[in-house]
Amino acid sequence: MFAIEANGQKIEAKKGETILQTLTRAGINVPTICHMEGLLPSGTCRMCVVEVEGFGGLVPSCSHPVAEGMKIRTNTPEVMQTRKTIIDLLLSNHPDDCLYCARNGNCDLAKLAADNGVRDRTFHGERTHRPKDISSPAIIRDPDKCILCGKCVRMCEEIQGVSAIDFVNRGSKAYVGTAFNEGLNVSSCISCGQCILVCPTAALSEHKYIDEVLQALADPEMMVVVQHAPAVSVSIAEEFGFKPGTDFDGKMVAALRRVGFDRVFDTSFAADLTIMEEGSELVHRVQNNGPLPMFTSCSPGWVKFVEQFYPEFLPNVSTCKSPQQMMGAVIKSFFAEKENLDPKKIVSVSIMPCTAKKFECGRPEMGRDFVPDVDFVLTTRELAELFRITGVNPAAIEPEPPDNPFGERSSAGKLFGASGGVMEAAIRSAYFLLTGEELKEYKIQDLRGMKGSKELRVKIGDLEVGAAVVSSLGQARKLMDEIKAGRSDIHFIEVMTCPGGCINGGGQPIGADQEAIKARMNALYQIDRDDRLRVSHKNEWVQRLYTEFLGKPLGHKSHELLHTHYEKREVLL
Amino acid sequence: MPTVKSVETILKEHPNAGRDHLIPILQEVQESEGFLSQESITKVGRALNLPSSKIFGVATFFNMFRFQPKGKYHVMVCRGTACHVKGSGKSLDMVTKTLKIQPGETSRDKLFSLEIVACMGACGLAPVVNINGQFYAKISPMKLQRIIEECREKEQTHANA
Numbered sequence: 001m002f003a004i005e006a007n008g009q010k011i012e013a014k015k016g017e018t019i020l021q022t023l024t025r026a027g028i029n030v031p032t033i034c035h036m037e038g039l040l041p042s043g044t045c046r047m048c049v050v051e052v053e054g055f056g057g058l059v060p061s062c063s064h065p066v067a068e069g070m071k072i073r074t075n076t077p078e079v080m081q082t083r084k085t086i087i088d089l090l091l092s093n094h095p096d097d098c099l100y101c102a103r104n105g106n107c108d109l110a111k112l113a114a115d116n117g118v119r120d121r122t123f124h125g126e127r128t129h130r131p132k133d134i135s136s137p138a139i140i141r142d143p144d145k146c147i148l149c150g151k152c153v154r155m156c157e158e159i160q161g162v163s164a165i166d167f168v169n170r171g172s173k174a175y176v177g178t179a180f181n182e183g184l185n186v187s188s189c190i191s192c193g194q195c196i197l198v199c200p201t202a203a204l205s206e207h208k209y210i211d212e213v214l215q216a217l218a219d220p221e222m223m224v225v226v227q228h229a230p231a232v233s234v235s236i237a238e239e240f241g242f243k244p245g246t247d248f249d250g251k252m253v254a255a256l257r258r259v260g261f262d263r264v265f266d267t268s269f270a271a272d273l274t275i276m277e278e279g280s281e282l283v284h285r286v287q288n289n290g291p292l293p294m295f296t297s298c299s300p301g302w303v304k305f306v307e308q309f310y311p312e313f314l315p316n317v318s319t320c321k322s323p324q325q326m327m328g329a330v331i332k333s334f335f336a337e338k339e340n341l342d343p344k345k346i347v348s349v350s351i352m353p354c355t356a357k358k359f360e361c362g363r364p365e366m367g368r369d370f371v372p373d374v375d376f377v378l379t380t381r382e383l384a385e386l387f388r389i390t391g392v393n394p395a396a397i398e399p400e401p402p403d404n405p406f407g408e409r410s411s412a413g414k415l416f417g418a419s420g421g422v423m424e425a426a427i428r429s430a431y432f433l434l435t436g437e438e439l440k441e442y443k444i445q446d447l448r449g450m451k452g453s454k455e456l457r458v459k460i461g462d463l464e465v466g467a468a469v470v471s472s473l474g475q476a477r478k479l480m481d482e483i484k485a486g487r488s489d490i491h492f493i494e495v496m497t498c499p500g501g502c503i504n505g506g507g508q509p510i511g512a513d514q515e516a517i518k519a520r521m522n523a524l525y526q527i528d529r530d531d532r533l534r535v536s537h538k539n540e541w542v543q544r545l546y547t548e549f550l551g552k553p554l555g556h557k558s559h560e561l562l563h564t565h566y567e568k569r570e571v572l573l
Numbered sequence: 574m575p576t577v578k579s580v581e582t583i584l585k586e587h588p589n590a591g592r593d594h595l596i597p598i599l600q601e602v603q604e605s606e607g608f609l610s611q612e613s614i615t616k617v618g619r620a621l622n623l624p625s626s627k628i629f630g631v632a633t634f635f636n637m638f639r640f641q642p643k644g645k646y647h648v649m650v651c652r653g654t655a656c657h658v659k660g661s662g663k664s665l666d667m668v669t670k671t672l673k674i675q676p677g678e679t680s681r682d683k684l685f686s687l688e689i690v691a692c693m694g695a696c697g698l699a700p701v702v703n704i705n706g707q708f709y710a711k712i713s714p715m716k717l718q719r720i721i722e723e724c725r726e727k728e729q730t731h732a733n734a
Contacts, residue, residue, distance in 0.1 A: 163624035170634045179625040180611055180640070188624065572611070572625050573618065 004070040019061035019072060020048055030074055031083060031112055033200055034149040035062045037514065039158055045149050047112070049082055050074045058082060083116050090147045092123035094201075101145070101202045106510055108200030109147060130175060135183025137362050138191035138207055138355040143175050146203035152176065152195035159499060161474040162305070164189035176203075179572045188308055188571050190473070192301035192497045193355030193379075193506015206355050206507060209376040210386055216347040216375070217260040223341060225263040226256050227327045227406070228351040230271060231417030231502035232380050234523040235353065238509045238516070239384035240395050245519030247527060250399020252383075256351075257400065258392045263335075265406035267350065268413035270327035271425070272536035273545070274298065275412065277562050278320045279430050279536075280553035282492055286463070291315040293468075293483065293490045296422050298322045300360035301497030303566065305473050310480055311568035319563040323416065324350050324357055325366050327406060328373030329561040334549045335405065343369075349376045351383050353417070353505035356497065365564050379507025408541040411531035412442075418521045419471035419501035420447035420454055423494040427458055427467065429537045435461045442534050448525065450500050450518060453479065455490075466490040472499040578605040580613045584620045592623055599632055608639045636689065641679040644686035646724045649703040650676075653692030660713075661700035665689070667714040671721060684728060685721070 004013045004022065011026040018041065023030055033045040041063035049058035053071035058079060061072075073079065091113060098104055112118075130143035150167070153176060157163045164187045168177040178187040196204045216224050237246035256264045282294050297303055297318040306313055321329065328350070332343040350357065354377075360366065361374035378386065387394060401407060412428055415421030424444045431439045446456045447467075452475040456467045466489045470476045476495045483490070498504045503520040504512070512520075528534060536542065550557045583601045587594050595617070602613050609632055611625075618625045632638040650665045669675060672685050679686040695701045698710035702717060709720060 157624075157627075163626050166624075166626040166630035168630050168633045177626075177629075179614070179629040187626070573615065 002068040004066060004068070004072065006072045007074055013066045013068075013070075017066050019050060019052075019059065019064050019066045019070070022066045023050075023061060023072070023074065028074055030061055031116065032062060033108070033112070033147070034151060036151055036154060036198065039154060042150060042154065045147075046086055047083060049079060051076050051079055080116070084118055085122075087113050087116055087118045088122050091118065091121070092125060093127050094147070095127065095144050102205040102208075103202040103510075107202070112200075128173075128175070133178075133184055134207070135185040136189060136191060136207065136359070137185070138358040139184060139189065139193060139196065140205050140207050141184060142203050142205070143177070144203075145201045146176055147201060148174060148176065149200060150176070151198040151200070152204055155194045155198050156189075159472050159474050160190070160192060160194060160497070161477045162188055162190055162192075165195070182572060186571060188573050190301040190304045190308075190497065191356040191359040191506075192473075194498060196355065196506055197504075197508070197510060197512075206379050206381065207358060208382055208385075209358070209378060210382055210389070213347075213349055213376050213378060213386065214389070216349070219347075221345065222347050223262045223339070223345060224260070224347045224349060225265060225331055225335075226261040226349045226351060227265040227267045227270070227324070227331075228252060228256070229267045229324070229353055229417065229502065230414045230421075230524070231353040231505060231508070231520070232351050232383065234417065234520045234527075235380050235503065235508050235512075236383060236394070238512070239381070240387075240393070242395070243519070244512060244516035245523040247523050248394055249527075250401065251394045251397050253402050254397040254400035255387055255392045255394035258397065259386060259390045261349070263403045265327060265331070266402045266409045266413075267323050267327055267352075268409035268416065269406045269539070269541065270323035270330075271298075271413035271416040271422075272410050272539040272542045273326050273330075273562070274320055274323050274416075274422075275425050275429050275536035276542060276546075276553045277326075277558060278318050279426055279433055281318055281320060282426070282430065283433065284554065286465075286491065293466075293493050294318055296492075296494045297564075298416065298422060299356070299495060299497045299502075300354070301356035302473065302476065302495045304356070304359070304569065305476070305497070307566055307569035308571050308573060309477075313480065313483075314566045314568070317566060319565065321366070321562055321564050322357075322360065323413075324352060324377075325360065325373055325564070326562050328361070328366070330406065330545065330549075332368075332371060332373050333561055334545065338405070343371050347376070348372075348374050349378065350374050351378050351380070353380050353502045353508045354498075355379060355506040357507075380505075380509060381507060384509070405541055405545065408533075408539055410533045410536050410539050411528040412534055412536045413539070414527050414531075415524055417502045418448075418524050419450070419496050419499075420444075420469045420494065421501065421524070422496075423447050423456075423467055423469050423492070425536055426492070426494075427460075427465075428535045430465075431460050432535065432537055434463065438535070443528070448521075450514070450521065452499060465492060467492050467494075469494045471496040471501050473497055580606075580616045584617065590621055592621055595621060595623065595628065595631060596635075599628070599638060603638060607643050608641055610640075636677075636691075639677050639686075639688070641677070641686070642683070644679045644684050645728070646685050646704055646721075647688065648672075648685060648721075649688045649690050649693070651691075651693050651695075651699070651701045651703075652689050653696065653699075655696035656692075656700040659699040659711075661702075664700060664702065664712050664714050664717045667718055668721070671718060684725070 013022040032048045043060045043063035048061045051073040133141040233249040237248045295317045336343045358377040412425035454469040676689045702709045
């Protein structure tokens with residue numbers, strides 16, 4: 001610790017910190033664009049420049065280490081004017097269509113312009129124009145709105161290890177694009193949507209299906225059912241001004257009914273179902289020397305990632321469909337039969353924290369007789385938009401329970417929303433399935449928290465199981481390379497595509513920091529602590545589904561409806 | 574005439590290549606195949622463990638790489654200082670308009686391709702254009718158009734014969 005001077009005031013700095021970190025801790029705000037918490041600074045946007053006494057020019061605070069005795073000024077006329085000019089230049093090549101923009105209301109660039117007093121257009125000139133890429137079912141790229149901060153490129157490369165996009169060309173002609181300027185749909189993009197979360201503008205946004213859903217809702221011929229994922233209820237409240245971690249479970253269910261959905265189901269029910277199938281599959285693999293380790297298959301971005309980058313591991317991926325697709329399959333079979341409905345007359349909508357789910361529901365194997373199991377996927381953000389368009393305020397509604405037969409859930413199913421949750425739920429049930437006893441303590445602390453990679457050895461009866469949990473595909477890559485190199489002490493691996501799990505999914509409210517993600521995570525843990533039903537195998541409605549319809553886990557019907565297969569995927573790697 | 578080497582051969586000549594070998598390898602591939610095809614870029618990517626988006630990014634950074642095969646007539650327009658002062662920009666505009674291609678592209682009949690070069694070392698002849706190795710001095714849009722027409726006619730008579 002040593003002292004520096006900032007704006008005439010003495011503040012404490014730590015060795016190894018950047019100027020920006022020191023200033024932020026002292027409560028001095030410095031605007032940034034390209035800065036990303038937790039990654040090495042890139043220093044490309046120059047928004048964060050400050051004046052340091054004795055230095056010739058302005059210094060980018062995000063990438064300059066703080067040094068003893070520095071005298072820093074962050075609000076001299078020169079600094080403020082420089083920031084303004086940078087924003088002005090960015091705006092000079094920006095389409096003026098804010099009122100129609102997908103990020104209208106939460107645009108970082110608009111906020112920067114407002115915060116720094118940019119009120120006049122100083123630069124007039126030609127703007128670059130590049131076509132929108134609407135080829136992906138999940139993500140839309142609009143290069144016209146791109147300000148070349150490079151955050152999406154770094155997210156895709158450094159956190160996810162995918163590198164579907166990069167800078168193309170040079171200088172004033174530079175833009176962010178895919179290899180060979182092909183569409184995202186044939187690129188190595190896994191549709192995780194993390195790029196959308198870091199994009200300061202609407203250069204990246206989700207492919208919206210709100211109009212299609214509204215159209216279905218307005219059609220009296222159709223029965224429109226909806227399912228909502230575990231991580232949505234703990235984040236949707238943020239879109240309505242509540243603090244992160246507020247749970248809107250019942251309110252959201254009630255609001256979905258007000259919007260006009262005929263049935264509201266809880267995807268956590270299907271998560272319980274997944275545990276029954278996946279748990280049985282793991283036991284089967286262990287007993288039959290089947291390909292181990294087994295990877296979870298709930299996260300569609302991850303599944304596409306394996307198909308592209310590690311096809312040799314495809315036999316190791318659980319054949320279970322994801323909870324969304326399991327729910328979709330039983331809606332269009334069991335539920336349709338029960339209601340005496342033609343599956344073609346059911347529109348199945350799902351509310352997900354995820355953009356990759358939009359891709360997943362369109363996979364050809366996810367349906368039967370040309371009827372998809374899930375018709376439309378809306379993200380948490382789109383759900384908020386749907387509520388606003390239809391004039392439903394979830395905050396003001398009394399909570400209601402979801403509909404049966406797919407409404408009851410255990411809190412283990414709810415934990416699916418956070419990294420480590422699938423593993424925790426699986427261990428709870430596997431312990432019972434193998435020993436006939438319940439775990440004494442359901443909570444498994446080692447699997448909780450925001451760490452990207454967690455490991456645990458757990459004794460179930462005579463069996464010692466090595467469990468690993470990774471979130472973000474960069475972490476997954478590391479673990480897979482270890483396994484490729486011969487590591488064999490792990491039997492079961494949970495992979496979630498997004499850092500921290502679905503609570504930080506690509507479809508979640510934009511602008512959440514680490515604290516907000518943690519709050520969402522803790523909200524899920526809170527639900528688990530307070531719940532009466534905390535294990536999947538005790539979910540009565542899941543058991544009823546087995547006795548009335550499916551038979552037994554891994555049975556014939558299960559195989560037909562709840563399991564799938566994977567194939568090596570040829571994309572532009 | 575450069576020898577035609579396969580991408581595999583080129584990669585073999587760079588054992589244990591890392592990302593710092595990328596540009597020399599791309600140069601050799603272009604020299605051998607005339608351009609960088611999707612196939613060769615993916616092959617190079619697989620060998621160097623680099624995503625093709627990254628290689629495409631690096632390759633588009635430099636003017637020397639092209640992503641379409643050269644046409645039968647490869648038109649190089651000099652945009653160096655001397656040629657610029659003497660108005661080579663106008664000739665370039667004419668070419669892009671008549672051939673309907675941008676620099677780096679090849680016309681759909683595969684007859685013409687266009688490239689901008691910074692200087693050919695023939696500033697005394699500015700503005701200068703080079704087609705398939707032959708220099709054309711003191712070019713004007715009119716003159717260049719006539720040269721292109723001549724190339725076309727030559728192809729026509731070839732085809733008729």
